[in-house]
Amino acid sequence: MPNSCLAGVRVLDLTRVLAGPFCTALLADLGAEVIKVETPGGDDYRHVPPVADGTGGLFRLLNRGKKSVALDLRSDRGRDIVRQLARSSDILVENFRPGVMDSMGLGYAELAASNPGLIHVAISGFGRESPMGDLPAYDLVIQALTGFMGLTGEPDGPPTMTGESVADLTTGLFASWAALAALIARGNSGKGQFVDVAMYDCLFNFMPAGLAQHLHGRTPPVRVGNRHPLGAPFGVFRAAGGHYTIAVLNPRQFARLAEAMGQPGLAQDPRFSSNGARHDNHAALKALIERWSGALPVAAVLERLRAHDVPASPILTLPEAVAGPQVAGRDLLPTVPVAGGGAERVMAQPVRFSGMGAAPVAAAPGLGADGPEVLARRLGLSEAEIARLIDDGVLHDATRSRERA
Structure with missing residues (x-):
């Protein structure tokens, strides 16, 4: 099977x-x-709970x-x-x-030169x-300003944020899509480009x-709670001892x-x-x-509904x-080795390609763990030059820091 499609592509993060x-x-x-590239203190998510073995779970997954x-x-x-x-x-x-980036001398114009x-x-x-302008770009702020939060929640309750950081995640997905589109365009033109990705724009496209x-309805959109805003019955319903979902949108399904x-x-019934x-x-x-x-x-309700193909x-x-058959059957949380021994489960991209091999999934890196190797391989720096960067506090090497402690 062919290699992973981005093998040989270098990304500076x-x-x-x-x-x-x-x-x-x-x-x-x-x-x-x-x-x-991290600061000597590391990505903020290294320190956000839950923290295991000194590294935050969100950092490990992302x-x-x-x-x-x-x-x-x-x-x-x-x-x-x-540079x-x-x-x-x-x-x-x-x-x-x-x-x-421009203020640091790392703007697109300078790097592209x-x-x-x-x-x-x-x-x-x-x-x-x-x-x-320069408003803070937090997921919660984007949900609030796009109208996304205004559509989420019970009709008689307050606007509600989602259970995950949907603005951040949709933006990350669009940004990866944009990077690949620009890579294809470069294959045709030979030129790179600047790609402007706004969280607001990305979440706005998810409504x-x-x-x-x-744009086309008789009434403005409002919060409708645990149901679809345009169809019924499509939402959450009560059974004895719990809740379940029904997703019906056409006459045949409703008849069943x-x-x-x-x-x-x-x-x-005309209603x-x-x-x-x-x-x-x-x-x-x-x-x-x-x-x-x-x-x-709930189990009896679902048995009846499934028997009628609802x-x-x-x-x-x-x-x-996580414990169910889909996650295991599709290998959505593969187990990978971690530095120093042991193993952990990590997220992996969910799409399967018939004509491309999957890149092996690896655990998140330790802070600065690859600095010396990367600078030697990519920039040709000698051991003495790398040691000087570490001694001067320019390059942080967690492994060497532990050895000195």
């Missing part, structure tokens, strides 16, 4: 926390060599398969090392505030040029249902649901005879469904999902 590291982890999953070089970017020599690494890199990804093929992916909250209502409930006549009517009469429909399912255990599911906790 100046990102931290979530959106940027998620982007570069996806590139590493496809076989790219990702050199993560920085799999990378190499770590820890540099003092406040120093001229530290910034010069970044040298950029000269032989295909893609640079960073998520500083707009203008910070010595490497015209460089693809510079800049992730920020609102983009390089934005009327939002098609809300935008469909706003009515049969499963022992009330086939519901399919001809429920079309998706629009069911949506408008959702409260009455939900009451009828829960009058039936509320007398049955899309439905239990609602699992995350530990239940």
Whole structure:
């Protein structure tokens, strides 16, 4: 089978926390060599709980398969090392505030002057040029300002943030997609480019249902709780001792649901005879469904629904999902060795390709663990030159620091 599709592609990763590291982890999953440049204190996520063996769990999951070089970017020599690494890199990804890279002498114009093929992916909250100005780019802020949070929650409750950092994750996904698109474009033109990725823009593109209502509907989108804003019955319902989901959007599925409930006549009831009517009469429909399912255990409800080919599911906790057959069967949390012995489970990109081999998944690196090797191999520095950088505090080498302690 052919090698991983990004084998030989060099990525210089100046990102931290979530959106940027998620982007570069996806590139590493496809076989790219990702050199993560950290400060001597490390990415903030190294220190965010839960922490195991001195490293935060979020850092471990989002920085799999990378190499770590820890540099003092406040120093001229530290910034010069970044310039040298950029000269032989295909893609640079960073998520500083707009203008910070330029202020350090590491902006696209300067780096591209010595490497015209460089693809510079800049992730920020609102983009390089934005009327939002320099507002802080936290996931929660983006959810609030895009209207995403305003669509999430119960109708009579407050706007609700999602259970995961959806703005960061969608941005990381779009940024990796953009980097690959720019790489293909470079194959045609021979030239790199600057890629401006804004968290706001990315999450805004993840609201098609809300935008469909706003642009083409009769009423503005509002919070509807645990159900679909455009169809019914499509959401969470109560059974005896728990809850389950139903996902019905067309007449055939609803007719099968009515049969499963022992009330086939519901399919001809004018209140429920079309998706629009069911949506408008959702409260009455939900009451009828829960009058039936509320007398049955969740397992019995699901058995009846599945026997009638109605899309439905239990609602699992995350530990239940992790222990389930899908995660194991699709190898979504592979076990990999870690430095110093032992092993741990890590995330891996979920797509399977028939014509490309998968890059081997590796654990996240220790802080600065790969600095000497990377500088020797990529920049040709001697052991004495590397030792001097360490002694001067420009390069942080965790292994050597432990030996000195």
